[in-house]
Amino acid sequence: MKCQNPRGIDSKLRLAAQMDPLLLLLAAYCPAIFGGAVLGGRLSVLGTLTHTRTQVIMSLVAGFILGIALYHLLPHGLELIPGPEKIEQGMLWTALGIIFMVGLLRIFQFHQHDFSGEAQAMHEQQGHSHAAIGARSVAGIALGLAIHTITEGIALGASVQGSAQPTAVGALPGLGVFLAILLHKPLDAYSILSIMRSTGYGRRTCNLVNVGFALLCPIVALGTFWLGMQLAPAWGGELAGYALCFAAGAFLCVALSDVLPEIHFHSHDRFKLICAFLVGISLAYALHFVETGLMHEGH
Ligand SMILES: [Zn+2]
Numbered sequence: 001m002k003c004q005n006p007r008g009i010d011s012k013l014r015l016a017a018q019m020d021p022l023l024l025l026l027a028a029y030c031p032a033i034f035g036g037a038v039l040g041g042r043l044s045v046l047g048t049l050t051h052t053r054t055q056v057i058m059s060l061v062a063g064f065i066l067g068i069a070l071y072h073l074l075p076h077g078l079e080l081i082p083g084p085e086k087i088e089q090g091m092l093w094t095a096l097g098i099i100f101m102v103g104l105l106r107i108f109q110f111h112q113h114d115f116s117g118e119a120q121a122m123h124e125q126q127g128h129s130h131a132a133i134g135a136r137s138v139a140g141i142a143l144g145l146a147i148h149t150i151t152e153g154i155a156l157g158a159s160v161q162g163s164a165q166p167t168a169v170g171a172l173p174g175l176g177v178f179l180a181i182l183l184h185k186p187l188d189a190y191s192i193l194s195i196m197r198s199t200g201y202g203r204r205t206c207n208l209v210n211v212g213f214a215l216l217c218p219i220v221a222l223g224t225f226w227l228g229m230q231l232a233p234a235w236g237g238e239l240a241g242y243a244l245c246f247a248a249g250a251f252l253c254v255a256l257s258d259v260l261p262e263i264h265f266h267s268h269d270r271f272k273l274i275c276a277f278l279v280g281i282s283l284a285y286a287l288h289f290v291e292t293g294l295m296h297e298g299h
């Protein structure tokens with residue numbers, strides 16, 4: 001990498017040199033997400049957490065994801081969309097992201113993370129228990145989670161690729177989105193593996209699904225990054241902008257769907273749960289400064 005062509009680097013090479021750190025950064029994010037997801041899936045062997053603990057974790061992660069959508073994805077997306085109607089365009093894609101995720105949640109009902117006794121009892125009251133989940137609905141849940149994971153991979157790839165312009169020294173583009181996925185993916189993996197175990201799938205199948213599921217986000221993120229790079233000369237950052245606004249809508253919806261049911265149906269531990277939610281949002285807000293490298297003044 002260090003040996004330079006004495007005849008001068010053409011623009012393509014210069015572009016590649018500029019991209020490399022971004023690709024390296026993404027390449028560092030990916031194994032961490034894979035590891036986190038595998039670990040989350042493995043934890044399902046240990047049994048379920050208590051209801052309150054699950055809700056505290058979910059509130060914290062949901063707050064963080066909400067903050068990432070509002071402080072990272074949406075502003076970055078709007079920045080990349082050109083033209084005087086960028087706000088309208090950006091909001092249209094955000095709305096599409098919300099509609100897409102609401103539809104996905106409606107059809108597949110895949111985003112249930114709480115497997116404690118209390119949550120089970122509540123489900124049984126509503127007429128569906130995990131014991132009654134058949135092979136068909138396991139496949140539906142897996143498909144829903146897979147599509148959900150693909151949108152996260154696109155968000156990560158686009159947020160790293162979308163910052164292809166020179167960034168401040170010390171900036172870590174996509175860090176917020178990466179951390180949101182890193183925190184959230186284990187919950188998803190835990191869900192699908194818990195459901196699979198409770199419906200009697202063998203260890204081999206569970207392990208295979210766990211690894212396949214954990215690989216999905218990194219593969220989609222790298223693919224999105226690559227595709228973004230191919231399309232960048234013709235489109236500029238426009239596509240990444242739309243993708244980020246869409247992801248913002250999807251992330252908003254996922255975050256709220258993780259906290260609102262608890263608010264509707266339970267009133268215990270209110271202070272604890274609100275605090276966890278606020279800590280999550282605050283962390284996402286604080287991260288903004290790390291991501292843009294504002295700590296290095298004067299850039
Ligand atoms: Zn999820």
Ligand SMILES: [Zn+2]
Nearest residue numbers: 051055262266
């Ligand atoms: Zn509760």
